[in-house]
Amino acid sequence: MSDLAKMNHSLLQVQRLTKHFPVEGGWLRPPRHVHAVDDISFSLSAGESFALVGESGCGKTTTARLLAKLEKPDEGSILFDEQEVAELSGPALKQYNRDVQMIFQDPFESLNPRRTVRAILRQPLLNHDAADKGEIDETVVDLLNQVGMEPGEIFMDRYPHQLSGGQRQRIGIARALTLKPRLVIADEPVSSLDISIRAQILNLLKTLQAQHDLSYLFITHDLGVVRSVCDRVGVMYLGEIVELAAVESLFTTPLHPYTQALLSATPVADPVKARERRRIILKGEVPSALDPPAGCRFHTRCPYSEKRCVEEKPSLRELRPGHTVACHFAGDVGVEAAAGSST
Amino acid sequence: MTTSAEPVDHQSSNRGPQWRAIWGAFSQNRAVPIAGSLLLVLILLVLFAPLLAPYDPYALGSGSRLGGHSFRNIMGADNLGRDVFSRLLWGGRVSIFVGFSAAFATTVLGLLVGTISGYLGGWVDDILMRFTETFMVIPRFFLALIIVAFFGASIWNIIFAISILTWPVTARIVRSEFLTLRTRQFVDAAHVIGTKRSTIIFREILPNAIGVVVVNASLLTAQAMLLEAGLSYLGLGDPSLVTWGRMLYEAQPFLRQAWWMAVYPGLGIFLSVLTLNLLGDGLNDVLNPRSSEIHRTGL
Amino acid sequence: MNATPENTNGLLRVSDLRTYLDVPSGVVKAVDGVSLEVNRKEAVALVGESGSGKSMTALTIIRLQPVVARILSGEILLNDVDLLKLDTASMCDLRGTEVAMVFQDPMTYLNPVMRAGAQVAEVVLEHQDVSKGEARSQVLDAFERVGIPSPRRVYDSYPHQLSGGMRQRVLIAMAISCRPSLLIADEPTTALDVTIQAQIMDLLAHLREELQNALFLITHDIGLVAEHCDRIYIMYAGQIVEHADTFTLFAEPKHPYTEGLLRSTLSPDKRVEVFETIEGQVPNPTDMPSGCRFHPRCPHVKDICREESPPSLDLGEGRMVACWLYE
């Protein structure tokens, strides 16, 4: 492999990933499936922050869990460092388990209430023999200092309930960092935090990314966070990626009607802009993932829906360099007009 | 970037009104220390029965037959002239021993099976579930009667019968705790950092389930004491030993002549069971603060 | 001090309200000297982070504070009637008719074992002398008004059969069914998805036009109120620290906390590389800092801030700020 190819290679490549969860049927009904993730593909380069955005039930968290090996995919492949993750075994698998770490949404739920900070942060080191026995405590203190809990020593013997929400999330971040990962999956890392704490944690994540050369996969519903934190975005709707673009391109010229609606629904902390922008209020709600609509899955709520959308599933098209969208009419005059609401 | 180094003992998230969490976490409990010390006194009393009892509990003629309260027999004497007070102390020894052993055996067995079933799931879990479902429908007390009546009324058989009949309930409790706990985010987090299964069970999950098990064990001890007393009361107790239940059985024909034969041993059972239930309740309030939460009321 | 000249008549006037909670670890001064006003037909927001006491303020206003709460002082005037002096029965009569409330999580705030329609009809039957049939048709009307697509089906549904957005609409229908003049909404969209949040906020605005009610919106999301409210109160640690009309507040925030809050809020309309933050943590509610409660986190802290609580300064044109910087 040439050096050039190495530099350009994706750290993570997700191809046609699919996960359906069976739901028990009755004795007269066959079991049905929740289409959690349906045939999604995206890639992530080293050092990049990629966001998967969508509303609840769109499959973004399932995707994160598939990557963290908390669930097994039904179909599709995950390539990490150009190796098929499903085929990893032995030391290579162990290395993957170190390389890919996760930060969880709820800092109250993600720390074991019966273990001290010391025990929580020692665990990954013990699991992987990642530090000398004598140096484990030093490593832990060092981590605490890195995530802004200084001096780390005083937090070592605290239990999670003795910490504030922000501090707990810092512990969660420290735990993800102990094994020196290359990819960190952050599942709504700030959505349960107060606004004033949220900015602190996001700053911390940014600083750590630069220090440790991390790649981030952000799972979030908050477009405000995405614009400031991420490089590229995939927008998910009902298990599918409907638009994939660089952050600036997506926010200035959103192409998919759903992205446009999502953007216009996201609150803007500026009364003048907020009242001037065009608002798109979608009708209805997200259909059940048990029985997703035929054709374009968004057609039941789309303001531009036509017969073709009901019958034919749109495929992802690259309309601008690096900006792909799955919509029959994206780029057409009427649909375009709604875009650019927040330049 | 630094955070304040001061200890923060409250929750600051947008999970709901803060006073709730505070109230729950700091809820004081008086039942546990009271019940705990009562239980300790009871245990000490029966433990030192050999020193405290004035007579051999089996010796005939320690008092006059059906004799009432006197300096010689402070709680009277029974139909064979045995000292009720001495029998009470020695009987308590057996009753409390049966209670604790049965509860211990039940808890160990229930914990083992519940843990395996709850964590592994799959066919192991299916078998346990079917088994306990069937079990719930069998009249358990009658089965205990049969085991003791048919296999012999030794104290070990009684303990065996009680444990074998109560462990599925404990197993179900442990299992359902595990089922909830294993889907918690901190268990996911443990998987992601590559924690071994055994570590997840023993370090991550079990410490969180233990509260429920402890409460259950306390209530089980009470239940086992009642069961033993019941069997003995029906005349199916270990004939070679004095227990509180057996004393009540012996008292039944003499209710008219000697009320003390029934009142004191019954009081013994009642007080111990009450203490254990009180302890279980108190522990439940402490370990499971949600149920002790105060409700809101309009003025 | 009103945004529009026509509503000179005040609807709700809260002054110097103190609600303290007795908890085993001490006293939580959840609401500590709060004064605020809501005029007729106006949309007013109360913004604060978790634990700031904003929800407790709302609950105290309709007198549904928890039993561990004590109201130490204050006056709550609704149409010039002091709610704190009413007996229980008269207070019950006011709830649902004059002042109604919409809560945060539409799942837990609906009775799981009662049909949605029956829960709404109950309000009508309680407050109006109507037959069951009439109540039913009123409820169906209200359902239509809040944009429920098939009112009859929803009427006979149980809450668990409805989606989150639909449940919130049922709760709103319940609140407006007797046409209250004041609607208090406590984080009405926090548990909902963004597109559904837009629907619900849109609905609340439409209803306000139709029914001419005032809206008192309680939220942690300052972005949300930028678009929908006329005036804003900012609350921190049990106290109001700043008040202004929406445009002024966003254009030139006075209180350092408001300033920090605005800077920390991320909007989709601009990319920020390094976020300015408010350092430190929200204070422990049973152990509030001396002086100004914001002083441990304040970048402009002065000696006096540590010792003395700042007075509420009237800056004219309805602006208020509680900060020593402006003394």
Added chain:
Amino acid sequence: MAGDYPLLRYSVRRILQAVPLIFWVVIINFTIIHLAPGDPAIYLASVTEATPEAYAELRKEFGLDKPLYVQMGIYLWKLLHLDLGYSTWHNSPVLGVILDRLPATMLLMATAFSIASLMGVVLGVIASRYSYSVGDHLATLASLAGYSMPIFWLGQLLILFFALYLDWLPSQGMYSMRGVEPGWPAVLDVLKHLLLPAITYATYHMTLVFRITRGKMQETLAQDFILTAKSKGLNERRVLYRHALRNALLPVVTVIGINFAYVMAGSVFTETVFGWPGMGRLIFESITARDYPMILGIFLVVSMMIVLANLITDILYAMIDPRVAYN
């Protein structure tokens, strides 16, 4: 369409599930009983001081000489024809003896059970309304005491006090030894005999139901939808009974249902203490006499009663909570 009757569909499913359960119970009971050392022939032989030849004759008569699986096959085959076998001790058909004894137990247990359930619920609701008052604390302590009292000891105490000391009520049996005129005097006579055993049994059950009701009511009253109900302006009674009780009742119904399974266990003690001629005595006598067909018959009847109680509980549960049947 079946889909339109979720409750009916649910009930049918539960009934179909119960059939194999009973089958298993019979097999397990049969195995355990026959695996135990000793048999009815030994017992009869020892009582009648029979010769070894007569003993062998008895074994043959009872079918005990055949292999276990054959015995089980025969038993199950007879069972399919509703034949519960022939009692070795009473020397008459099992079913007849059971039916003979059942009414007395039902009179005692059903009366005590239903009155105690009702009182437990009502007292529990009242206690939850006055949570943490002195009265509530006392009631809770009293209920804990009632719940911790061995049922046979309570019976003995009641006999000591009301029958022997005060001499108000009879202590043993169901009828007076001296004949009483038929008609009302006879009914009154039975009622007099019923009172003490009924109180004995009811105490345990009532305190249990009280404790569960009070606890669940407290939990329910802390839930969000109670706040909604209050914010609608409903008065306290409505909130308590219409909104809280119906939700709190679910676990109470479960406990009552499960507890019905122990009715028979309670009857053994109550009937022993008071010499009440019911099923409880019968099972005890049969065990002592190793009357296998009788024991199996009683087990079957009791197991079916338990299954029935569970079934009724489940269906009641589904009626109260729509979420059960719909899922």
